[in-house]
Amino acid sequence: MLFMNSDPKDAPAAEATIHPLLPLRDIVVFPGMISQLFVGRERSIAALEEAMAGSKEILLAAQRNAKTNDPVAEDIHSVGTIGDVRQLIRLPDGTVKVLVEGKRRAALGEFVQASPCFLVETRPLSEVVATGVTAEALMRSVQSTFDTYVKLNKKVAPEVLTTAQAIDDPSRLADTILAHLPTVKLSDRQSMLEELDPSVRLERLMELMQAEVEILQVEKKIRTRVKRQMERTQKEYYLNEQMQAIQKELGGERDEFKNEIQELADQIKNKRLSKEAEGKIKKELKKLKQMHPTSAEATVVRNYIDWILELPWFDKSEERYDLEEAERILDEDHYGLRKIKERILEHLAVQALTKELRGPVLCFVGPPGVGKTSLAKSIARATGRKFVRIALGGVRDEAEIRGHRRTYIGAMPGKLIQSLKKAGSNNPVFLLDEIDKMSSDFRGDPASALLEVLDREQNHSFNDHYLDLDYDLSDVMFITTANSLGGIPLPLQDRMEIIELGGYTEFEKLNIANDYLVPKNRKECGLDDVPLTVSESAIRTIIHHYTRESGVRSLDRELASVCRKVARQVVEVGKERPIEVGAKQIPKLLGVPKFRMSRKEERDEVGLVKGLAVTSAGGDILEAEATVVPGKGKVIITGRLEKGMEESGQAAMSYVRSRLALLRLAEDHCQNVDVHVHFPDFVKKDGPSAGVTMATAIVSALMRVPVSRDVAMTGEITLRGRVLPIGGLKEKLLAAHRAGLGTVLIPKENRKDLRDVPRRVLKLLRIVLVDHVDDVLREALVLEDPAALLGPPRTRIEYRDGEPHVIEGAERASEDARRPGAPAPSVAHQPGA
């Protein structure tokens, strides 16, 4: 017997058996492995038949060379596997499909027969038994490596893994795994079959698998890289396509951009610009050409160019210098205002003669609603200029006037340049409204920008921060308005010709309403051809009970409201019937009255005095209340006070204290009391002129003598009781008139201002000129015998029915002569004094 394998030879000799041999070309069958074989060679088929006839056992041994067709004993490996034939199917082409299951290793011995099939002596090979920790460890690592391998190699079915994990025999494990490693070379398989020590086989398997895993890992890496590359290529392809599309679009945009630039260039050619502007705009256009059309910078440059192109550098509206026509227009738009219209016409006359704007800028000062804005509009109409207006109220930043530099995001030119663009001509009437309401803070002083604007020497080269170009404002006719002179910075006042517009009297309001406001509102409400009349009494009712103002703005608003209500009636009922709006209808149309007409009290009160004040809304009654409280002889003044009023009150109190004897009050009368003077509804006013009011209130309160409810007063006082002149006399008298008061006490020195007061108002008031507090007290306090307290009345001037009357009385007595108990001064009558 010939056993060629060395190890098997060492194996303990076992009984040799004869088995038919099935030589295998390209497969090594291991014990435990079921294989399907296709058998074509005659000798092999014969071997199968031999097996089937007997025990069904067959020897499966690999050829040394797969290509050998007719192997002899030497061509067969000396170790094979004994297997069972499980199934055998004869195929139509004469070949046989057979299912064999490997059973055990066997060493090949003598070839006892060669035909019709090989019969070979075989001897079973017993394996080395591998147990213990090393075997266990080996098994585990083989299993885990196999696990990795299976996960990497998609060709191995995952169930195999489960099978492998369930095997606890090292030899079986090695064989099963090896059977499922498709990439192991035939020669390797054969040598593994021949290895009888499972540990060695497992180690070898590990090596094989690790090499395999490495290869698989690299493969995987390569695969993912390739995949990624594929993806990238795909992405690049996609992006490229997109880019092409974008570029195609961009190409269109570029063309558009080129057109746009050409258009701008044409516009620049056709527009008359200042030399500087032209140079600058061309430079900017050049810059724009180099920019990306959709970039942010391009937008900024484009905006800038647009601004320059849209500004009226040399565009003018034709100016008219027809004074007669101007007068007609001013009259057509405004009732009364004789003097003001004359001033305006004079101003226009100078321009007509010089054909240029000369002289200071006009500044209309007056309460709201007296026609400042509408006068400016009329001037524009009369001179053929456009009209623009900016409101300066609340402007506190110089940049609002002058613009922001272009480096700011979202920078724009200032209000001035913006308005000129809106006007579309460089010679409009430009109204700077509420110039007294500007303020300044850390962002700069808007007034300083206006100084430059209003200065004819400088404004031909006004520099807006945004444009950064000189713009010629010298043809612009600036007109400014303010509510009060006080708020206008002095340097600005210097450049302006102040024209003061006072409030209107009731009569004037009535006429303005009748002749201007009612027709205007009728037209605006589409009531032109509706037979509507608004009666005089209705207008009076509105003036008295629905408005409290110097101007006619609220009156205008209320009349507009009346017209709207009438319009609604007309739509609902029809316009055939004449509509008459009388005083009775007014509450129905306008709701409950907002004001009481007269603020006269029911009776004369102690400590309640009516002063007069000028607020930004015109003249108003300024009531003072005084009361005596326990204290130390001080005066307390409350209410929303203005600077100077406190001092004024102190002066009044000091004067009263110095005159205690005269007023027949005990010397210590003041020592244990304070006098509290309060101004209940005080609104901001100009300057201190409440001295006499406070003095009267204090005296009335201390002496407990009532003050006449029919008397209003104004005047500042000195410590010695002299009455000093005040401002805003006209407004104050109008306010007294509006409040229905009969007597007004005014400082003697203000007599000259009475010229400005409408005669109608003068005629309805009794005006007493006073130069001393005593005279005020004499008029205001309701005393049974004023002479007993204040001495005999003195010569004074009173206006009644609008005419001055000299009321004869005592000459001014010396202070001594007026002490109580002193002989009454002789009364000298001096007619015509």
Ligand code: ADP
């Ligand atoms: P202001 O600018 O002084 O606040 P407005 O010019 O806006 O006042 O005048 C308010 C309204 O009163 C305007 O409708 C204006 O036409 C009208 N108005 C003011 N004064 C007169 C007047 N004297 N004659 C006719 N309408 C006048």
